[in-house]
Amino acid sequence: xxxxxxxxxxxxxxxxxxxxxxxxxxxxxxxxxxxxxxxxxxxxxxxxxxxxxxxxxxxx
Numbered sequence: 001x002x003x004x005x006x007x008x009x010x011x012x013x014x015x016x017x018x019x020x021x022x023x024x025x026x027x028x029x030x031x032x033x034x035x036x037x038x039x040x041x042x043x044x045x046x047x048x049x050x051x052x053x054x055x056x057x058x059x060x
């Protein structure tokens with residue numbers, strides 16, 4: 001992930017849903033005190049094949 005004072009951006013994240021892993025890109029922008037999310041944008045990508053899970057340290 002790329003981090004700055006008030007934001008984090010990742011183009012290589014993953015999330016799990018219903019037993020499958022999916023690619024995820026996101027950007028989260030917070031207030032300067034980090035107590036409020038000002039913007040959250042995301043894009044769900046393709047399913048990650050089970051044959052690639054070990055390569056990305058994903059679990060079953």
